């Protein structure tokens with residue numbers, strides 16, 4: 001599974017940016033690998049290498065891109081995978097398209113109730129969970145895949161953009177990709193994250209991830225919390241219309257859980273005059289629309 005790296009960078013001519021003197025580039029991380037969605041390749045590849053043949057056990061909700069990517073990676077590399085899925089009530093029901101894909105890729109699904117899922121970070125709960133799945137030797141990857149190895153893997157994204165953009169914008173779930181990206185950029189470049197979950201907790205998470213991965217803060221990054229549309233997988237008619245229109249204009253399939261919100265945020269910022277004339281902005285296309 002040879003990845004396409006560095007991922008392609010192309011200009012998108014869009015009058016909504018051009019009229020403010022802003023040049024828009026699309027950093028096509030969605031083209032890195034046809035089956036390992038976008039930034040998930042950058043995060044998973046170093047972890048699967050570290051797993052060194054052991055079963056990979058990880059966590060996610062019923063629509064998690066991370067679970068899907070882990071399952072695909074397991075199939076491609078011949079590693080067994082186990083997915084601990086939030087929601088005991090899903091057990092015994094037909095799988096949604098996302099989980100069906102995980103299962104088709106050979107991932108063993110283990111459903112747990114929400115309160116256990118919430119406590120999976122506690123060592124005893126985690127140990128009990130791992131035992132319940134029957135894989136004591138498993139290599140455990142956290143929910144969303146953001147650990148130190150993943151964050152360091154994402155520094156390459158920043159390195160690929162050195163000298164090519166003034167501002168880099170991307171959607172954030174756990175913040176792991178942003179933490180690595182910011183570390184890889186050169187001085188004078190900045191990264192702007194658009195959280196797709198609500199709650200305003202992400203700044204602390206990114207700082208903690210940089211501490212874990214690099215031993216301290218790295219790079220110039222900020223968050224704009226205005227574009228989560230009410231939370232994960234929440235949307236609005238306006239956002240859907242924006243995403244459909246962007247697909248038409250730029251012949252780009254727009255992933256709706258993350259990418260649509262970051263592009264919408266970026267367009268709003270350009271409209272507000274947030275970028276001085278002459279700014280080059282790179283939007284990271286972190287993924288592709290999944291099965292649905």
Ligand SMILES: *Cc1c(COP(=O)(O)O)cnc(C)c1O
Nearest residue numbers: 065173174175176177258286287
């Ligand atoms: C997982 C994912 C993200 C979020 O990455 P984090 O490192 O968790 O912030 C962004 N975009 C897409 C398409 C994703 O699948």
